[in-house]
Amino acid sequence: MTSPAPCKLVPLVASGPSLPRRLFDRGSTVACYLAALIVVSPLALILWHVIRLGLPGMTADFFFHLPKPVGETGGGVANAIVGTGIMVLIGTAISVPIGVGAGLYLAEHGNGRFGTFVRTTADVLSGVPSIVIGVAAYGLVVVPMGRFSGLAGGVALAIIMLPTIVRSTEEVVRLVPRSYREAALALGAPRWRVIQQVVLPAAAPAVLTAVLLALARAAGETAPLLFTALGSRFWSVSVDRPMASLPVYIFDYARAPYDDWNRQAWSAALVLLMLVTVVSALVRFSIRRVPRR
C-alpha cells in the first residue's frame, strides 16, 4: 500500500472500534461505577442506620432537657450540645490563627530546614492517635489546673485540628497563582500586603473548607475528651469545670445496659451529625461573598 499524498484527507474507517476494545471499554466503565458506589455506600448505610434508630427519640425534650438520673426514662442532651459547641469553639479559636499562620509560613518561607521540620512535625501530629492527644492535653492542662475542664477539652480538640489546618493552608496558599502575586508586587505592594490582600483572600474559601473538615472531625472526637473534659450529667458552661459533650454522651449511653439509654445514644448521634452539617452549611452560606467595591 502506498502512503497517501501529503495534504490529503484520509477517510476514517467506518466500522468503529474492534470487539475486544469495546468489551474492555464497557468493562472499565462498569468497574469505575462500582468503585464509586462502594465509596458512597458506607456513608449511606451509616446515615440510614443513624436516622432510623435516632429519629424516634428526637423530641423537643431531647434537645432542651438535661439527662435524667439513672433509672428514670426520658431526659435530653442540652448540656452536651452546649458543651460540644463551647469546646469546638475553643478548639477553633486556638487552632485557626496558629494553623493558618504556620501554613502561611510554610508556603511563603518554609523551604529551609526549619520548614521541613515543621512540616514533618505536623504530618506526624496528624498521625498521632487521638487518645494519645487526650493524654497529652491531660498532662498540659488538667494536671496543672488540678481538675478536668472544658478548657482542657478545647485544647485537646485544638491539637487535633491543628495539623489539618496547617497542611491544607500551606497547600492552598501554594496554589494561589503566581500571577496574582506578581501583579500585586508590580503595583508596589509590600509583601505583607500581597499576602493580606491577595493571597489570603484567594486562598480563603479553601482554607475555610479545611477548617470545617477539621472542625467536623474534632466535634466527633471522644477519646481526647475522656481525659480532659470528662463529661458531666449537669448543666456546665464554665470552661474550668468538667463539661458534657455529645461524643462522650454517646459513648456512655451506648455501652450502658439500658435500652432507653441505647436509644438516646442513637438520637445523640443523629444530633451530632445534624449539628456538624448545619454548621458547615451556615458558615459556607454566610462566607459566600458579594464582590466588594
Next chain:
Amino acid sequence: MKERGTSLESRVNVTAPQPAAPPRPTVPDRPQQAKAASAEIPVATRNFSLYYGAAHALKNIGFSIHARSVTAIIGPSGCGKSTLLRSFNRMNDLIAGVRTEGEVLIDGRNVLTRDTDVVELRRRVGMVFQRANPFPKSIFANVDFGLRLLGLRDRTEVEARVEQALRQAALWDEVKDRLDRSALALSGGQQQRLCIARCLAVEPEVVLMDEPASALDPSATARIEELILDLKRTYTIVVVTHNMQQAARVSDCTAFMLSGELVEFDETARMFTSPRQKLTEDYITGRFG
C-alpha cells in the same frame, strides 16, 4: 550565536538618537517631567549583566530610553527580552539565584543597589504581563488596589482616579455600568486593558509591557496597540514583543536581542528598513528565530 562571527563589543552601550519628533504635550498633573536632563532618559542600563545561577542570561547590556517614547524589545524566545524588562522594576528578585552586575538606571539612579526601595521603584515603574492577571475581585477593586496602597481613602477622589484610569485604558465605556462585577467575567482583551488601567491608576512614570497582546485575538491586539500609541503621550513605555509587525507599528525605537546580547538598538524606522547588523537583518526578514 558566536559562530555567526559578529563582534558585538562595538555595538553595546549605544544611545539611540532622539526618536523622530515624538509628540510632547505638556501634562500639568505630572510635575516630575519638568525636571533635569535625567528625567528625559527615565530608563537606561550600563554594562548590565544578569546570571541565573551559572547561566549568563543578559550580557553587558547598555542602552537608554527617552521619555514619552515607545521602545520595543524583540528577539527569539529565550533571548532575554523578558528578563531585561523585568530588571527595570526588579521583578527578577522573586527568582532565586539571580545575580546582577552593572547598572540599571531609573531617572539616573541605579536601582540595583541594596538600599533601593523596591516598593517605591515598582510604583514608579509599572508592569503589564503577558497573560492578563486581574485579581479575582470586582473591576473597581482591581483598579482601586494600587490606590489603596498609596493610602488613598477619600471616596470621591478614589472614584475619580478609578474612572480616569479606566478612561486612559479605553475601557471605561464598556465597564462603567458594572464596576462591581467580577473582573474575571470580562473578555481577555478587556481583562488586559483592565490590567493596564490598574497599572496606570498609581500614575507610574514608566510602563513595562511583557508581550501584552500575545494572548489576544487580532482585534483586541489592535486596541492594545492603539492604546500604547495613546499612552506614550504621558508615559514612557517599554514593550517586549514576539511580533515584529507589532514592534514596527507601535514603537519609536527597537532593541534587537539575541542570546542575552543586545545586537542592535536604533530607531524603529531605520532598523526595519536598513539594519546595521547582518544578524538583525536575518531575524527581521525571517531567516531564523
